[in-house]
Structures are given as C-alpha cells and as structure tokens.
Amino acid sequence: MRALYIAMQAEAQGLLEALDAQPLPEQPVIGTYYQAGDWLIATSGKDRTTGVDCVGTEPAALIANDLITRHGVTSLLNAGTCGAHSSSEAEIAQAFLISPTIFNHDHRIPLPRFDEFGRGSHPASPEAASLASQLDLPTAILSSGNSLDHTERDLEIFLANGARLKDMEGSALAWVCRQHDIPLLCLKIVTDIFDLPHPAAAQFEANLAAASERLTHEVLRLRELDF
C-alpha cells in the first residue's frame, strides 16, 4: 500500500480536493490522515500548542513510522516545498524528483560513525530517475534540516553534500523508510532561492500558493504512472 506525506495543509489542500480525499474517521494524535482511493494521504496536522502545521523532522518521522507499522504502508511518497541554492538556477515553482541521495546538513556529531549517522546519506527510491525521465522532470540531491533559514555551517555542509535543494522533512522520512527497508520517492517544488539576501521566509510566503498548485499537478501526473 502507498502513502503520501505532505507536511503542510496549504501544500496539500488542492490535491485533497482534486482527489476528493476523505479524513479517516479515527485520527492519530500526531498527523491528519485522509483516504484517497487506494492512497493514504497524511499531513503533519496541527500543533496542539501553537496551532501551526507540524513541519520538520520529528512529526515526519513519527508519522512515517505509524504509516508503516500500523497501516501497512510499503511505499512512501513525499510531496512538498523546498528551497533551492542559487547555483542550481532553479525557478520558483519548478518541480524535482529527488535522486540519488538525501542528506542532513544540521545534524553534526563529530564522533566516529556518529558523523555518518548524522549526515544521513539515505538512498532515494531507485525508481526516481526513471520516473523523472518519464515525467520530464529534473532530479537533484536533497539536504534536510530543521530550520527554514540556515547558518554558514549549514550552508557549508549542504554544499559538501552536493545538494541543490533544502527541505525540513525528507531526511527524516528517508531514515524511517531505510530502517523498514521500504522505498521513499520525494517530489519537491521550489518556493525560494534560499541563499539570496531576500529572506527565504518572505519568498516562501509569496510563492507557497504557486508551488502548491504545481505540487497538485505533479502528484496527479505521478498517480497516472504505474509505479
């Protein structure tokens, strides 16, 4: 069974409507789950303290583990927004499939083997490259962290990872999928060029609607493929 994880409700709303997705009658404490045909769709849900979407790695990991262990999910798709580094020359609302690898850039543990654990370097779905060519989408390496902005050190590690795209969930989902030996396919849509002087957060807010529209469009295209 396939599940789709989308961190933010605003990113997911158009797709949920297009697929006539229905909320499950019983909801978990963390996450909001919907049924859409044979797909289970999970958003991160709302934080009970602040009321905002539960973006970032902790909710993503908890929900991925729940989807796999309690709902029998054997293949996970993640669709969401990302920042792009200026050297990638990516455009706002451009879509990418992630291949071949997903890293962390803010998980630094300078101890033998723990450094490797912290960096992640998780394999993306082996099908990503062929799906990208079928859909005529570019591929890129993704690096994740728990901040929308970045420090100098984050950027250094991001670049050393060979990454072009930056998000807040991919590596957590990839880590859980790797522990369970199931594939993770990541579709990422650019909302911001994160290393420009114009703050990523302002770009993100300005471009979220256009990126979410593109997300809906590309997930519907992926759904038509037998993958």
Ligand code: ADE
């Ligand atoms: N999602 C969208 N833009 C992002 C950025 N710049 N960093 C992390 N996650 C993002």
